[in-house]
Amino acid sequence: MPHNPTTSLLDRSRRAVWHPCSQMKAYETQPLLAVARAEGVWLYDTEGRRYLDAISSWWVNLFGHQHPHIKAALKAQLDTLDHVMLAGCTHAPVVELSERLGALTSLGHAFYGSDGASATEIALKMSAHYWRNLGRPGKSRFIGLEHGYHGETVGALSVTDIPIFREAYAPLVRLGATAPSPDARLAAPGRSALDHARDCAAALEAWLQQHHDETAALIVEPLVQCAAGMAMHDAEYLRLARALCDRYQVHLVADEIAVGFGRTGSLFAYQQAGITPDFVCLSKGLTGGMLPLSAVLTTDAIYDAFYSDDTARGFLHSHSYTGNPLACRAALATLELFDASDVLGANRATAQRLDELLQPLHRHAAVESSRRLGMIWAWDIATQDPGFARRYHAAALQQGLLLRPIGRTLYFMPPYVMDDEALVQLAQGALAALEQTLHHT
Ligand SMILES: *Cc1c(COP(=O)(O)O)cnc(C)c1O
Numbered sequence: 140m141p142h143n144p145t146t147s148l149l150d151r152s153r154r155a156v157w158h159p160c161s162q163m164k165a166y167e168t169q170p171l172l173a174v175a176r177a178e179g180v181w182l183y184d185t186e187g188r189r190y191l192d193a194i195s196s197w198w199v200n201l202f203g204h205q206h207p208h209i210k211a212a213l214k215a216q217l218d219t220l221d222h223v224m225l226a227g228c229t230h231a232p233v234v235e236l237s238e239r240l241g242a243l244t245s246l247g248h249a250f251y252g253s254d255g256a257s258a259t260e261i262a263l264k265m266s267a268h269y270w271r272n273l274g275r276p277g278k279s280r281f282i283g284l285e286h287g288y289h290g291e292t293v294g295a296l297s298v299t300d301i302p303i304f305r306e307a308y309a310p311l312v313r314l315g316a317t318a319p320s321p322d323a324r325l326a327a328p329g330r331s332a333l334d335h336a337r338d339c340a341a342a343l344e345a346w347l348q349q350h351h352d353e354t355a356a357l358i359v360e361p362l363v364q365c366a367a368g369m370a371m372h373d374a375e376y377l378r379l380a381r382a383l384c385d386r387y388q389v390h391l392v393a394d395e396i397a398v399g400f401g402r403t404g405s406l407f408a409y410q411q412a413g414i415t416p417d418f419v420c421l422s423k424g425l426t427g428g429m430l431p432l433s434a435v436l437t438t439d440a441i442y443d444a445f446y447s448d449d450t451a452r453g454f455l456h457s458h459s460y461t462g463n464p465l466a467c468r469a470a471l472a473t474l475e476l477f478d479a480s481d482v483l484g485a486n487r488a489t490a491q492r493l494d495e496l497l498q499p500l501h502r503h504a505a506v507e508s509s510r511r512l513g514m515i516w517a518w519d520i521a522t523q524d525p526g527f528a529r530r531y532h533a534a535a536l537q538q539g540l541l542l543r544p545i546g547r548t549l550y551f552m553p554p555y556v557m558d559d560e561a562l563v564q565l566a567q568g569a570l571a572a573l574e575q576t577l578h579h580t
Contacts, residue, residue: 177204200428212472232467256290288366321372340379368548369517377412400424404513427473432466496566538568
């Protein structure tokens with residue numbers, strides 16, 4: 140057999156790389172996609188075929204791959220300061236980024252990690268440590284939402300309510316409590332999304348009445364529970380949750396890791412509720428999808444509770460690459476792109492155009508729920524096929540689209556920079572892949 144470099148790369152990858160969120164044996168029958176390069180919204184495989192990155196490389200990319208402004212900022216930073224430890228040292232990129240994020244959120248103290256899960260860990264630890272510093276060490280438990288996702292390290296799993304990610308590690312996890320999800324699809328017959336949000340807030344209140352003395356924080360994904368299958372809820376839930384957290388002295392943690400940076404139509408999703416959380420977790424789009432970086436932003440009140448002559452009252456958490464200058468510079472360049480043009484306005488126009496093109500999909504007989512918020516689209520497909528997601532993914536690749544349904548929920552979370560050609564290919568290809576998946580079993 141002639142030597143095929145792509146086959147060889149796939150084989151070597153399966154042997155040497157343990158891929159995330161994967162049963163490795165499945166790659167015997169569903170080949171990996173060997174990506175050679177990426178530009179704009181397109182990924183190019185090692186054979187030169189291109190695919191529209193319609194899920195933004197796991198929700199991280201905002202302005203396309205190889206964005207010239209972010210690249211130029213990174214190259215300049217690389218020639219100045221690559222990395223330095225952040226304990227005892229500081230540098231301009233981390234200071235500027237912290238000031239900018241503080242101005243955008245009015246939460247003026249930024250702590251950095253490298254991934255979303257580490258941001259969750261930081262927020263949970265900071266919250267419990269705050270209560271301890273206040274002489275209330277009993278407030279050390281957390282409550283999250285049903286079907287919530289906050290990452291997969293052991294601490295983050297305590298508030299991640301997705302059984303398949305958690306079950307094998309149950310003995311390791313100090314499980315948090317779960318409150319009913321305000322997911323509008325779960326509304327009882329005759330109840331609206333708004334009614335359901337209020338019902339869920341009432342259930343949260345009943346729980347907090349009983350348990351506030353032992354509870355440090357409520358953690359939520361504002362407006363869209365993405366990993367649950369783009370479950371969307373009414374902003375009223377966040378308003379009521381904020382009021383309950385105030386009444387019962389429990390922190391509100393907004394996990395904006397997936398929904399931040401314009402995904403839901405506002406820069407941050409919680410802003411649509413007109414509230415301010417006690418903690419905001421950011422990652423994914425923070426660097427425009429270029430480098431790993433996460434941040435936890437918090438209030439003066441929380442910061443002040445750690446400020447002391449006593450070392451042990453301080454927040455002694457650390458990661459080696461905390462505040463990496465390159466990653467901070469990529470984040471600053473990403474924020475500059477938001478300054479340079481009306482990104483949210485342009486996204487509204489893009490979404491409207493794509494929705495027109497998507498009419499056949501919205502009205503498809505197999506679609507049970509069709510929903511959109513900002514630049515997130517989702518459809519629940521009426522199918523009993525447990526292999527739907529895998530087969531749809533393969534069919535979409537044939538259409539030149541990278542799409543990975545969650546269970547039987549098909550969704551788009553594309554970069555913000557699709558031209559009309561890309562929009563047409565996305566709408567037509569997604570529909571063709573659905574037909575192929577449903578009718579050629
Ligand atoms: C992806 C995600 C995380 C975890 O981020 P990682 O970088 O994958 O660790 C946490 N919360 C939400 C809402 C996410 O979507």
